[in-house]
Structure formats: C-alpha cells, structure tokens
Amino acid sequence: MTMTKKMKKDIAADFNEKMDHDELLNCMRCGFCLPACPTYRETGGNEAASPRGRIALMKAVSDGIMEPDQAFEDQLSLCLGCRACEPACPSGVKYGHLLEDAVDILQTHKKTGLKEKGIRKVIFDNVFPNSNRMKQLNGLLWFYQSSGIQKIARGTKLTGLVGQHLATFERVLPEIPAPSRMKNRPTHVHAEGEVKKKVAFFSGCLMDTMFMDTNDKTLFLLQKAGCEVVIPKEQSCCGALHAHSGEMEAARALAKENIVAFEEGDFDYIISNAGGCGAVLHDYDQMLKNDPEWKDRAKRFSDRVMDVSEILLDAGLPKMSLPERIVTYQDSCHLRNVMKTFSAPRELMKQIEGVHYVEMIDADRCCGSAGTYNLVEQEMSMQILDQKMQEVYKTKAKTIVTANPGCLLQMRLGIEREGKAGDMDGVHIVDLLADAVKHAELKAETV
Secondary structure: OOOHHHHHHHHHHHHHOOOOOOHHHHHHOOOHHHHHOOHHHHOOOOOHOOHHHHHHHHHHHHOOOHHHHOEEEEHHHHHHOOOOOOHOOOOOOOOHHHHHHHHHHHHOOOOOOOHHHHHHHHHHHHOOHHHHHHHHHHHHHHHHHHOHHHHHHHHHHHHHHHHHHHHHHHHHHOOOOOOHOOOOOOOOOOOOOOOEEEEOOOOOOOOOOOOOHHHHHHHHHHHHHOOOEEEEOOOOOOOHHHHHHHHHHHHHHHHHHHHHHOOOOOOEEEEEOOHHHHHHHHOOOHHOOOOOOOOOHHHHHHOOOOEEEHHHHHHHHOOEEEEEEEEEEEEHHHHHHHHOOOOHEEEEEEEEEEEEEEOOOOOOOOOOOOHHHHHHHHHHHHHHHHHHHHHHHOOOOOEEOOOHHHHHHHHHHHHHHOOOOOOOOEEEEEHHHHHHHHHHHHHHOOO
16 A cells, blocks of 8 residues: 555554554564564565564564555565464564554555455455355355356356466365255254263354354264253354454454353353364453453453364264375464464374374474465465475375365365365365264274
8 A cells, every 4th residue: 555654654653552562572583483484484584574573573663763664564464374483482472463463553544445445344344244144155155056157167267267366266165055054053962972071162154154064063073072062143253354354343343242142151161163263262362351341251251262173182082984094184373373282183183093194294384374365465375385285295195184264275275286186185174083983883883
C-alpha cells in the first residue's frame, strides 16, 4: 500500500502504544531462532527475514527510529507465522503474539481498495463466523463435484483459467460431503464401554464441513477410547484466520462466543483435531489478557484445550492394523510449537500393526501452508513445499500423515505437483487411526 506521512505517523504511534515492549526487549539477539526460521533459510540468510530481524524492525518502528514503509510490511507478510522460533528461543519470546499485534496495527490503518475490502468482508465477516454460510459454500462445492461440472471443467481445461496454482489446488480438494449430511449433527456421543474421560469437542468450520468425515472419525475414535463427548451447538469459528490476518477484534469476539459455548457442562477437556484451531483456542487467555471481564474465563478455557492425539494416547485405543505400508509424519507447526504436541501422534502411529513409521528430516519445519499464505505468498510457499517433498522422498513413504487441514491440503498439493497422485497420498492422522481400528475389527470378525 502507499502510505501517507500521516498514516506512517499513526502506525508508529500505535506501535509505541500497543506493542508489548517487554516482549520486544526480551529478545537477546542471540540467533538461536535463525536455523529454525524457514524464510531466513529460504532467503539465504537474510537477517530481515528472521524472527530477531523482524522483532528489531518492530522495535525500530515502535521507537520512532524507522518508518513503517512498504518494505517493513512486506517482511511481516513474508513471515509464515509458524512460531518455530519460539521453542528455539532461550528467552521464551512470544514472537507469534508480537507478529499478530503488528499485523493487526498495520491492517487497522491500511487503505484497501474496493476489491480487497470486499474479499476481506466476505471471508472474515460473512463466511467463517457464520456456520450456515459455511454450509452453503460447502453445498456449492459439493454440487460442483457431484454434478459433472468438475469433470467437464477439468476435461476442457477450464480450471486453468484461474491460474496453474489454483487449478492444481482444485485437484487436491477432498470429496465434499452432501448437504443432507450436514443436518442433525451430533451434540452428544456416548463412550463405548467404561467411561474413562468426559470431553467436549471443538468441531471447527472447515473440519465440520469440507472435512466432516474426519470429524465423524474423531468422534468414533473418542468413543472407542472410552470418552463421553459433548459437542456444544453454539460454538463458532475459532478465529485463527482472523487473528493471523490483522482482524484481532473479530478474533476476540469469536473467542468470547466459544468461551460462553463451552462454559456449561461437566467435562475435563476441550478436544481439537486441527492444529491451527487448537493453537488459537490455547491462546485465548493471551488474546483476552487485557480484558478484566474475560481474562479469567479465557484462562479456564485455554487450560482445558487438548489435541485429540493426546487424549487418545492417554485413554488408549483398541487393536489397530493396516496392510503393510511405510508412513511418515509432517508436524502441524502450531500443534507442535504452540500446543507442544509432537510425540503423541508418532506413538499412536507406531501402535498400528502393519505400519512402518519413518521419521522425516525436518518434519517440524513448516510445509508452507500457513493459513492463506500459500495463496498470497505463492512463490515462497511453493519453494518451501518443494524442499519438503524432497525430504518426503527420502523416507520412501507412500503415506504422509499430518494433523491440520491446511497442512493436509498443502502436502496433497506437493504430491500433485510432483505427479505422484497415483502413488502417494496425504491423510489426517485421525483418518489413519480410524481406518486402522476398523481394519483390525474386520480382521477379527473374519478369523
């Protein structure tokens, strides 16, 4: 964007007033974050493209030493927000919170054109916070896939009109569930056998529409593990996309809706099956820390958030088996770096008879998805993905497992780009585990 002197002055004033100066000063400039940062590595060691470099830029703007120019905004936009720098930081700098605050300030002052303003309004105001509109969008995608339009569009190469990147992305979308299946979603699921845990399930936006089958399999696994599950009807979008895109007020409003929705009921944990959703739910206490009315309620909420892999490992699943295969795992950045969940998915996969698990080099490095990053920063996203696929090949795995819908689509995009769609697949860990439980049950019945 083109900034006037007044805009730059107002942005600098907001940086000085709203940024967490203690957190900015907490960075010791030690450089431990550098090898953990994907953009620092992919740019050949550009200091400005590193966490400590971006923190230095934020502090310079906050102190009035540097103007918040286009180059400054571009560096913040180039950041994936993967937060891999946080576990590497000896000072415990909460870089992700600094980044979200900085992007929020820039977006507040940004003079957007009618097209961008319209797109943001549709996405952030009308689609993701509204479950009915999410279902309507899902219905349109289902009609596109099931009516024959998709086949015609691909056969006549009409999909290429949207550009090669989006055309490839269209090919990796999952099979969309029919609108009739969206009706009468469960609100309570009984445990199978003895009740070991009582939990609430955060069903999410994309996960309960486009990836609804994975949600159903999540409930199936929780049942098998002896969990009684409640699914609050009034829950809303988690707000992750809003928080990462400079829409913090909207993110806070969604956080409050979810806190209210999950305050009632007798349960021990709030279960998420999407790394990105789980991380922002886990961060509600940080998001609302300056709100006296909500900060304690947010803390109680955040303290109960747990990834589904953790509860399944703790409660225990029945015997699992699959036909012989090599699998590898791509960490969801936010699941690993924010929720600190990394061993549970691996331990569960190793319990599957017939599965040979091979750890991927740099499995904890971002795949390049990062919400909408693979759409707005295509070049860097694909550069990171291509490197990731090289590590996948070294494992000789035919199945890439991950734990977040964005990561899953990105890995499938990598498979499609490499021409390996008939030879390799990307799956959510819940789908793998549920299929393994069902396969073992079928084997037992036929013996």
